[in-house]
Amino acid sequence: MSDIEFSIEGHVAHVRLNRPKALNAINAGMDQALLEAWQEINRNPDIWVAILSAEGERAFCVGADVSGGAERPSRMALGGGLTGVGGPMVTLKKPLVVAVQGYVLGGGFELAMCADVIVAATTTQFGLPETKVGIMGEAGIMHRAIRQLPHRVALAMILTGDRMGAKDALGYGLVNEVVEQEALLETAARWAEKIVSASPLAVQAAKDAVLGRLDWPLDVALATRFEPIEAYAYSEDRIEGRKAFAEKRKPEWRGR
Known part of the structure; x- marks a missing residue:
């Protein structure tokens, strides 16, 4: 072992x-x-x-x-x-x-x-x-x-x-x-x-944003553009999340 x-x-x-x-x-x-x-x-x-x-x-x-x-x-x-x-x-x-x-x-x-x-x-x-x-x-x-x-x-x-x-x-x-x-x-x-059970890309983007600006003033954090969050907007998971919500079903995340 x-x-x-x-x-x-x-x-x-x-x-x-x-x-x-x-x-x-x-x-x-x-x-x-x-x-x-x-x-x-x-x-x-x-x-x-x-x-x-x-x-x-x-x-x-x-x-x-x-x-x-x-x-x-x-x-x-x-x-x-x-x-x-x-x-x-x-x-x-x-x-x-x-x-x-x-x-x-x-x-x-x-x-x-x-x-x-x-x-x-x-x-x-x-x-x-x-x-x-x-x-x-x-x-x-x-x-x-x-x-x-x-x-x-x-x-x-x-x-x-x-x-x-x-x-x-x-x-x-x-x-x-x-x-x-x-x-x-x-x-x-x-x-x-x-x-x-949550979107992996959304989870990773959220972790990156939260921890990346943890020790910065709030106004700086609010004014920051986070690339992972912006990239998620064009992902398959973002589309799947919207479709699943509209169809009232559990989303099937793919991590892309």
Whole structure:
């Protein structure tokens, strides 16, 4: 069995961390495999959404594997660059649903925060232990946390290393849903199917527009012309959407 499992079912790509004995800590080989997975997801037009999950109940991911000490690649971009830690950042064009459980720490927490939808098991514990152990790296996790959590909540986690449970994460809007461990993958699949039921081109254009102007003033975002949205206006899916609405039937998207 590979430490990174990749498969495609219908229009859904499944990426699974499979190193439970090491709490799914990501080593250089896994990092490269994840990069290849993200590239395939971006490249393959038949993939409309991706689900990232992990084997084992103890942890989703505790970050980069530092057991090799100095032998660990010094510029490893965790997640093949999806997070941008230590290297160039890969922008995932397709929606990403992440299912987390147990320990979600350090770089593993950051990997989860790259998601568009997060489903958490009741056992989940989010944490930023960097300051406690004196490993700061490029501190990408901290930049994401301060943007995705209330200011003082994020700073408290960063400065103390205290963990946050699933219930609090839901209350702060960090996750979309909290379920029992046995329902985790089923729930993630349900979210993916909800996304797949929409036009893939419209979904991708919307993600590009929203995230592309997230940190810009509202007037700039409103005045921006987004090429994917303009291109969608002339797509087959746009025509199909109108026909399906007029004919009162479910649209049959083709992604073109």
